[in-house]
Amino acid sequence: MNFKQKVLHKIASIIRSSNLAKYCSLNNDKRKTTPFKLVYFCGDRGLNYLNASLISVFKHWKELPDVFIISDGTSVSTIRGGLVKWPKKVDIILWKECADYFNANGNSDLFKYACDELWGKKFAAIIYCAQKFPTLYTDSDILWFSYPNIDTTSAKPVLKMCEDISYCYSENMIEALNQQKVYDIKPLNAGLIYASGDFSGFDGWKLLTKYLKTNPDNRTEQTSFAILNNYFNPTEFFKLSEVIIKVDDEYGLRYSKTQFPDMLARHYVNKKETTFWRDFLFMFFRK
Secondary structure, three states: OHHHHHHHHHHHHHHHHHOOHHHHOOOOOOOOEEOOOEEEOOOHHHHHHHHHHHHHHHHOOEEEEEEEEEOOOHHHHHHHHOOOOOOOOOOEEEHHHHHHHEEEEEOOHHHHHHHHHHHHHHHHHHHHHHHOEEEEEHHHHOEEEEOOOOOOOOOOOOOEEEEOOOOOOOOOHHHOOHHHHHOOOOOOEEEEEEEEOOOHHOOOOOHHHHHHHHOOOOHHHHHHHHHHHHHHHHOOOOOOEEEOOOOOOOOOOOOOOOOOOOOOEEEEOOOOHHHHHHHHHHHHHOO
């Protein structure tokens, strides 16, 4: 790592630890409430990212969402205490409430998957929320640059992921469930998902949840969502031009919005320590 790279990492660390979010006043400016809830899966280690993500929403959305946070096990009081003051409703629950819901409704396989695997907790949380209300799930390391115009009127189940730069799926799972057709569509990423409805109508649902119970790993969650996206609406996903995933500008100094003026959001995978906080700093000082 050269001198410039060390300096950028240091600056990014300072921005992150300074918690600039506490200096933002997110007043209730009477914007309408979105027809969907904005959902996060998060713990205490991701709170700075979550706050920055919320500020990007406040700065760039024409309507503001109610927020629903599922904790990874961090106490609800810790998350609420570290959260920016959001002008709309905020609900925070523990992941186990989602898992217990499926266990009580006869799906012990999904319950076990959530208990045994971190990303199984996220999977159960999103499936749970989608059954309750139109859900726009976002990882906390996503910044928003424009309002997502989402159709929430469909009576059928909808699961819409975002395009990825490569296929990052569980090969063993795809083979075991005979779901090679997921490769007929673009590679998909589970960092941003619009989901609404009950997905147990998937004709391989029981086999899928049984596999998740017995073979949990860190790629089965994304693979499961891709299988469901392919089944329910294979032509619908957020395109890479809308939700940017980019890994070659770790030490770049340009604001992403100047490079991609029409983008909706950016998901800062892998190299996020410098790129996320660089873009947030630009955003923070802009109107």
